[in-house]
Amino acid sequence: MPYDSAATRARILAAAIEEFSAYGLAGARVDRIAEAADANKRSIYVYYTNKELLFSATLHEVISRVNEAVPLTEDDLPGYAARMFDHLIAHPAALRMHLWRQLERPELGPDAADVYSQKMAGMKAASTVGQLPPTDLLVFITGLAQSWILTPRDLLTAADGGDPFAAERLAAHRAAIVEAARRLCEPAPQASATTP
Secondary structure, three states, X not given: OOOOHHHHHHHHHHHHHHHHHHHHHHHOXXXXXXXXXXXXXXXXXXXXXXXXXXXXXXXXXXXXXXXXXXXXXXXXXXXXXXXXXXXXXXOHHHHHHHHHHHHHOOOOOOOOHHXXXXXXXXXXXXXXXXXXXXXXXXXXXXXXXXXHHHOOHHHHHOOOOXXXXXXXXXXXXXXXXXXXXXXXXXXXXXXXXXXX
């Protein structure tokens, strides 16, 4: 069978996502990536040059997948928060890769500043901002979507001792995310005029 470089690259990238999401850039080992990808270690260096560039490629892949699967909908931020929560529950490596990026190489990965700027301009134009500046609102919405996964498990089980990742518990939390996001997006209450 002829050598398939595209398939080898895809296997390396998939193995690298698993390795980097578990160990970060500093803790990841090229030997383990090569073994998991059923690839020659040398091929990793041929395709990606070094471990840091492979890490960067995995960030691009993971962030692109998230952006494609969960596009930011500035006119429906509660729905966006719910869809992002669903995606992160189904794809935990995505959030772990984001956290490793923030810890080890925040400058790596695709630059989404233009996309965020356009979305925030859309939020202003659509009057979906509510009482908060668009940047703060988007930070809070993103935080809501990530919060369940980032919260210590003992806090999640404190209320009833049940499995915090059981389907019914996730559904309840998803509904809470939607409601919290909806409230964040509400316009400021109008001050009532008083007559002397």
